[in-house]
Amino acid sequence: MMKIDVLTLFPKMFEGPLNESILGKAQAKELVEMTVHNFRDFSTNKHQQVDDYPYGGGAGMLLKVQPIADGLKAIDAQHPTTQKRIILLDPAGQKFDQALAEDFSKEEHLVFICGHYEGYDERIRSLVTDEVSIGDYVLTGGELAAMTMIDATVRLLPDVLGNAKSAVTDSHSTGLLEHPHYTRPAEYEGMKVPEVLLNGHHQKIEEWRLKESLRRTYLRRPDMLETLELTPTMEKYLAEITNEKEF
Ligand code: 6GU
Numbered sequence: 001m002m003k004i005d006v007l008t009l010f011p012k013m014f015e016g017p018l019n020e021s022i023l024g025k026a027q028a029k030e031l032v033e034m035t036v037h038n039f040r041d042f043s044t045n046k047h048q049q050v051d052d053y054p055y056g057g058g059a060g061m062l063l064k065v066q067p068i069a070d071g072l073k074a075i076d077a078q079h080p081t082t083q084k085r086i087i088l089l090d091p092a093g094q095k096f097d098q099a100l101a102e103d104f105s106k107e108e109h110l111v112f113i114c115g116h117y118e119g120y121d122e123r124i125r126s127l128v129t130d131e132v133s134i135g136d137y138v139l140t141g142g143e144l145a146a147m148t149m150i151d152a153t154v155r156l157l158p159d160v161l162g163n164a165k166s167a168v169t170d171s172h173s174t175g176l177l178e179h180p181h182y183t184r185p186a187e188y189e190g191m192k193v194p195e196v197l198l199n200g201h202h203q204k205i206e207e208w209r210l211k212e213s214l215r216r217t218y219l220r221r222p223d224m225l226e227t228l229e230l231t232p233t234m235e236k237y238l239a240e241i242t243n244e245k246e247f
Contacts, residue, residue, distance in 0.1 A: 001030055001031060001032060001033055002031070002032045002033070002105075002107070002108065002109070002110070002154075002157060003032075003033050003034075003035075003079060003082060003108065003109040003110070004032060004033070004034045004035070004109075004110045004111075004112070004150060004154075005034075005035045005036075005037060005075050005109075005110075005111045005112070006034070006035070006036045006037065006111075006112045006114065006146055006150075007037050007039040007068060007071045007072075007111070007112070007113045007114065008036060008037070008038065008039065008114040008141075008142075008143055008146070009038060009039065009040055009050065009114075009116055009141075010114075010116070010141065010143055011036040011037070011038050013143045013144075013147075014036045014143070014147065017147045017150075017151065018034055018036070018147070018150065022154075022155060022160060022161070023150070023151060023154055023155075025160075026154050026157065026160045029159070029160075031154075031157050031158070031159055031160055032154050032157060032160075034150070037071055037074075037075075039067045039068055039071040039113075040067065042066075042067045042068075042070040042071045042074065043064075043066070043067040044066060044067075044070070045064075045066075049064070050063060050064055050067045051063055051064060052064050054118075059118065060118025060119070061118055062118060062119050062120060062121050063115050063116070063119070063120050063121060063124065064121055065121045065123045065124050065127075068113060068124050068127065069124075069127060071113075072086065072111065072113075072127055075111055079109060082108050082109035083107070083108045083109060084108075084109045084110075084111055084129075085104065085107045085109070085110050085111070085129050085130060086111045086113070086127065086128040086129045086130070087104075087110060087111065087112050087113065087128065087129070087130045087131075087132055087146075087149070088113045088115070088120070088124065088125065088128040088130065088131045088132070088142075089112060089113065089114050089115060089132065089133075089141075089142025089143075089145045089146050090115065090120070090131045090132070090133060090142070091133045091136075091137075091138050091139070092131070092133065093130070093131035093132040093133040094130065094131060094132050094133065095132075095133055095134075095135065095136075096132050096133065096134045096135075096145075096148070096149055096152075097172070098152070098170075098172040098173055100132070101149070101152040101153050101156060102156060102173075104149065104153040105153045105154075105156035105157055110150075110153070112142070112146040112149070112150070113128065113142070114141055114142035114143045114145075114146050115141060115142050116140065116141035116142070116143075132145075132149065133145065134148050134149070155167060174213070175224065175227075175228045176213040176214060176216075176217045176224065176228070177213060177216045177217045177220060177221060177224070178213060178216070179208075179209040179210070179212035179213040179216065180212055180216070182194070182197060186198060194208065196208045210233070210234070210237065211237040211240070211241070214234060214237050214238055214241060215241050218238065218241055218242070225238075
């Protein structure tokens with residue numbers, strides 16, 4: 001069972017996201033064990049202080065190294081033999097993506113360190129294996145970023161998703177965005193489901209889906225096509241798409 005520990009000053013922020021829906025079920029099924037720690041509990045300061053002024057002056061407070069280091073030592077003491085990936089949440093870190101979620105999902109034990117305030121004492125970086133951001137914008141703390149990474153990672157673990165195929169066809173794991181989907185009715189206020197989906201011809205449906213995945217990716221995320229290896233069929237569809245006047 002994968003283990004996930006989180007060090008944060010705001011453990012209650014994690015209660016909803018980790019315990020509802022698919023992540024909640026994954027814990028109930030013992031596919032993942034998640035523990036959230038308040039690293040203020042590890043502060044040896046008499047006021048349980050976890051942040052302090054920067055040497056040299058400047059705005060804001062920095063997280064101190066001691067409570068984080070001792071939090072990590074406590075996790076090590078509880079789990080002395082697990083191979084740990086220790087992830088520092090930092091808007092200046094490597095950008096999180098589906099490939100990194102897949103990497104994380106293969107690990108035995110993930111530890112997330114969530115900062116708040118202006119930043120980290122630089123020496124905290126020497127205690128971690130990864131520094132990761134979820135995108136080019138600044139959050140008030142690493143908690144929402146950690147929850148995002150945990151969600152994207154845990155849903156990839158074996159048996160977490162009900163339908164084994166659903167993670168395989170996701171946008172981003174195939175390198176393409178997903179094709180459009182439709183459910184009943186076949187017509188709603190004049191908006192029709194494409195004919196090809198209604199007649200049960202499986203090969204034609206798969207061809208349509210691949211072409212519409214390519215179309216959507218070409219229109220919305222052309223950057224994704226730059227790195228993707230296209231099959232001859234995909235090249236043909238893409239040529240057709242770029243030659244069509246109207247989408
Ligand atoms: Cl990991 N932390 C914070 N504070 N802001 C972020 C982030 C992380 N990733 C994107 N923005």
